[in-house]
Amino acid sequence: MMIELEKYQSGQELDDVVRLLEINDFEYEIENIIPDFDPSFSGKRPLELFSLKVKRSDISQINELLTSEAAKFDYNQIPSDYYLIQFTNEELLDVLLKPDEWSREDYRLSQLILEKRGKVITDDMLQKMKDKRLKDLRQPEKFDIDFTWWLNIFLGSVSAGLWSIYLSWGHLTLKKTLPNGEQVYVYDASSRNNAERMLWISILITIIWVIVLAFRVI
Known part of the structure; x- marks a missing residue:
């Protein structure tokens, strides 16, 4: 896949x-x-x-390959007007903390700039930052089903029911891929349970609406 x-x-x-x-x-x-x-x-x-x-x-091997290639950059290759030069130490550390939001070149150059400024950046520090980032990205989100959502299902139409089925299925099954290739659910277990209940209720209400419309036609 x-x-x-x-x-x-x-x-x-x-x-x-x-x-x-x-x-x-x-x-x-x-x-x-x-x-x-x-x-x-x-x-x-x-x-x-x-x-x-x-x-x-192949994700892990490819990440290692691209990281080792980016490691070949040295400080002398950084243009004097490169935008990272203007970053504060805190901003550069944020680049290292969130490598998934930056190119591998910027990730490497941020290390070099910090080291040039006298900051010691060890492999152990970088690994701890990556582990923390993965931990943060694994944290699922929560969502609440508000009253208007239920109102639209009960007082809406077949199209509203189908739309609700689509949304609840998405909330129930949606996953995200982490930088290491791992896939995790976007929403937490409680939210997915709510989405599953909403899915079945939406299916039931939609069926009822279809039956009501069918009798109206007859």
């Missing part, structure tokens, strides 16, 4: 990663993603993204 490894805005950056994958015989797929049109851009073409997908079983 193919899952998303990363998204890229730069075709050149994507090409560099793909070249590494091909050299090391990793299978991959590329999907072009064109974001929905945003009127605020005043007719400008939406920025195209590239989603790179790989086998779930």
